[in-house]
Amino acid sequence: MMTGGLSEARSPTPExxxxxxxxxxxxxxxxxxxYEEFKAVSYKSQVVAGIIYYVKxxxxxxxxxxxxxxxxxxxxKDPVELMDYQMGKTKDDEVTYF
Structure with missing residues (x-):
């Protein structure tokens, strides 16, 4: 994966x-x-000065x-941060840069 580019969608890992x-x-x-359920379905990543994950x-x-x-x-040693989110998504909506 190149720095700054968004990866292909992948199945979530335990990490x-x-x-x-x-x-x-x-x-x-x-x-x-x-939310009773809060399960990662898929994700993409972007390498910056760290990694940004876009997770469905x-x-x-x-x-x-x-x-x-x-x-x-x-x-x-900085903590993980929720930068942003989008509600109202469906099972079929592709995770994209936002």
Whole structure:
């Protein structure tokens, strides 16, 4: 993958689910809602000064959201950050740059 470019969509790994789990409290606080299900479905990544992950998350029933999660370089010791998200997504919506 080239620096700055968005990768192809991939199936989530345990590491991606851990990232999603880590930002779940922030996501729920911003939406003022609790989600029983919060499962990564697919993701793309972008290498910057760290990695930005664009993750499609199943929220239960027919609800999906796209999350933009930043993982800084390890040496910074900075925490993972939920940068942005998009609600109202469907199972078939492709995760794209936003």
């Amino acid at each position: 991606i689910q851990e990232l999603v789990d880590e930002v779940k409290p922030t996501f729920e606080a911003k939406n003022n809602e609790k 998350v199943h929220l239960g029933k027919d609800e999906y959201a796209h999350l933009k999660i930043f993982r800084p370089l390890p040496q910074t």
